[in-house]
Amino acid sequence: MFIHQPVLLGPVMDLLRGRGEQIVFIDATLGEGGHAEAFLAEDPRLILFGVERDRQILERASRRLDRFGSRVRLFRMSFLDFFRSASELVVGSPQRIFFDLGVSMFHYQVSGRGFSFRRAEPLDMRLDNEKGFSAEQLIAASSREELRDMIRDYGEERYASAISAAIVAERSKAPIRDSQALARIIGNAVPPSYRHGRIHPATRTFQALRIAVNGELELLSATLPLAFESLAVGGRMGVISFHSLEDRIVKRFYQERNKSCTCPPDSPICQCGGRRRARILTRKPVMAEEAEVRGNPASRSARFRVLEKIA
Ligand SMILES: C[S@@+](CC[C@H](N)C(=O)[O-])C[C@H]1O[C@@H](n2cnc3c(N)ncnc32)[C@H](O)[C@@H]1O
Incomplete structure (x- = not known):
């Protein structure tokens, strides 16, 4: 189906x-x-x-x-x-x-690769999961500043600073392995008004991680000129x-x-x-x-x- x-x-x-x-x-x-x-x-x-x-x-x-x-x-x-x-x-x-x-x-509903924050799934987020680093590896290896910049720039998330601080504090206790655990950390890091806002508070951070893991913006910028050249x-x-x-x-x-x-x-x-x-x-x-x-x-x-x- x-x-x-x-x-x-x-x-x-x-x-x-x-x-x-x-x-x-x-x-x-x-x-x-x-x-x-x-x-x-x-x-x-x-x-x-x-x-x-x-x-x-x-x-x-x-x-x-x-x-x-x-x-x-x-x-x-x-x-x-x-x-x-x-x-x-x-x-x-x-x-x-x-x-x-x-x-x-x-990807959200069937892949089981952590794109959705509504279920507990391994934090992978790679489209080609035979190459590159998973979201779990990215979260584990990035500094607080790197996480903040990534969440701010790729997620356009105004609470990037609080969210990155919470991630760093939590990962020092135990590795963050699944999507629901990450969503919970994000939910606890943002103000209550944002937690109950129009979109789920983890939406922007998950978008940022997905973009970073798959290099989406760099790939798009590099591809458009080549595609245009090949066009009749x-x-x-x-x-x-x-x-x-x-x-x-x-x-x-x-x-x-x-x-x-x-x-x-x-x-x-x-x-x-x-x-x-x-x-x-x-x-x-x-x-x-x-x-x-x-x-x-x-x-x-x-x-x-x-x-x-x-x-
Ligand atoms: C929004 S879906 C496309 C849906 C499709 N138009 C349809 O009607 O079924 C985007 C697809 O692009 C793929 N994709 C994303 N980045 C890609 C890339 N750099 N190269 C090739 N495929 C990519 C994703 O894996 C995903 O399956």
């Missing part, structure tokens, strides 16, 4: 629907293949390259998309590694590139982000490609050739309508931006 509802499906299809002979579509964050399935079912000319970092979820997507046969090619790797080798992995230039960032409902002229790139840190990276990248001159502001003459490379198709990000948010609360924070390559 598939549990992840693809967000903003209507606008994503409207803005990324292909035209022309054969559409090469790269879904750089395949997840459970919800968006991918909709595109494949709608357009029999579409060839899908699906990239996914998480082995377990890729297996689910693979079963789901099996009926499309050779129109689907799957890659288990990070999207950065994929776009580093795109010229070898993809025949021709893709007309559509799509990112639906972050994690899937599968006339092709489109669409990104759904779920928090302001990601959205800012996407927005700045789009603005940069939308400008005619990209020389530093203090450069006396234009040296870049002054050629505009792209136009932004979404002046404001597309967001979910009320009905979608009611049916799928995860869509509340989704922001979708689309760029068209013109040169």
Whole structure:
């Protein structure tokens, strides 16, 4: 049974629907293949390259998309590694590139890797749990200042200082191994008004740990330029982000490609050739309508931006 509802499906299809002979579509964050399935079912000319970092979820997507046969090619790797080798992995230039960032409902509800603070699960949080450091290792090895900066910068958490102090005090008594224990420590570190606020008090800290463990912002910043280079002229790139840190990276990248001159502001003459490379198709990000948010609360924070390559 598939549990992840693809967000903003209507606008994503409207803005990324292909035209022309054969559409090469790269879904750089395949997840459970919800968006991918909709595109494949709608357009029999579409060839899908699906990239996914998480082995377990890729297996689910693979079963789901099996009926499309050779129109689907799957890659288990990070999207950065994929776009580093795109010229070898993809025949021709893709007309559509799509990112639906972050994690899937599968990670919260099924993976058992500590993404959710509602159950006691080992604090792993890696999307590719064969590489890198787990959240437990990160918590154990970071100084109080490092934890504070991480929780403040990646979680935009105003109580980062109190939370990091509480984590350091608790870990000196016993290692913090599970997600519920961490959530309890966070809950006890923040003021009661925050504890009973709109979002669970651990939400922002868990977001920060997940971003840090998976290097999410660095990967996104490094990947967008490579993805743009691989895109065909006339092709489109669409990104759904779920928090302001990601959205800012996407927005700045789009603005940069939308400008005619990209020389530093203090450069006396234009040296870049002054050629505009792209136009932004979404002046404001597309967001979910009320009905979608009611049916799928995860869509509340989704922001979708689309760029068209013109040169
Ligand atoms: C929001 S889900 C995508 C859901 C998908 N659009 C659907 O409808 O089923 C994001 C997916 O991207 C994957 N992911 C996150 N960062 C990645 C990266 N750097 N490279 C490849 N996959 C990544 C996650 O494992 C997750 O499965």
